[in-house]
Amino acid sequence: MSSVEIRHIVFDIGKVLIHYDPDIPFSRIIPDEAERKWFFANVCTHDWNIEQDRGRDWREAEDQLIAEHPTHEESIRAFRKHWHEMVPHAYVECVSIMECLIAKGYDVTLLTNFASDTFKEAQKLYPFLTLPRGVTVSAEAGLIKPDVAIYQTHAEAFGLDPSATLFIDDNMVNVEGARAAGWHAVLFTDPQTLKADLLAYGVNV
Secondary structure (H helix, E strand, C coil), X not given: CCCCCCCEEEEXXXXXXXXXXXXXXXXXXXXXXXXXXXXXXXXXXXXXXXXXXXXXXXXXXXXXXXXXXXXXXXXXXXXXXXXXXXXXXXXXXXXXXXXXXXXXXXXXXXXXXXXXXXXXXXHHHCHHHHCCCCEEEHHHHXXXXXXXXXXXXXXXHHCCCHHHEEEEECCHHHHHHHXXXXXXXXXXXXXXXXXXXXXXXXXXX
C-alpha cells in the first residue's frame, strides 16, 4: 500500500463513467462497414472532433468539413445531431465507486475533454455527473488533455494539492499528462482493477 495520502480524486468521464461509441448511430447512418471506417478516418476524424472539445463551435466545425467534403453533408451533420446515441449507458459499477467515494468524504471532481453543449446534454442524461464538487470541461477551459496546463488549471480552480490528488482516465497519454502535472494517476480498464488501484493508494471502496 502506498504511503501517499490521497485526499482529492479526479475522474475522467467518457469510457470511465459513461460509454461513448460513435459507431452506434453511424452503423445505421452508414451501414457499409468499410465506408463507415473511411468516413471516420477521413471526414469526421478524431482530430476534427477534438477541436470541439477545445471549444470550436459545432456549426463552424460542420461548415469546414462540408466545404471539404460536400457530398457527405448529411453524414457530417448527423455526428452532432445523433450525438446522444453515442452515449447510451453509464458504467454502473464505476458510478457506484464514485458515489461511494463522495459518501466517504473524499473530494471528488471531474476533468473531461468534452464540448460545452454536449457536456450539458450529458448532465441531463446522467444526473450523477452533477454529484462531484465540480468539473473542468476542456471546451470551457480552452485546453485539452493531455496538456499539462489543463491539470494545473483544474488544481488551481478547485484548490487541489497535486501530491494528494489521484486521477482516473482510460487513455494512457492523459494519465501521463496528469503525472507530468505532479498528480498520481491510474489507467482505467475495468471497475475491479480500479478498486484494486484505489486500494493500493489506501482508498477503500
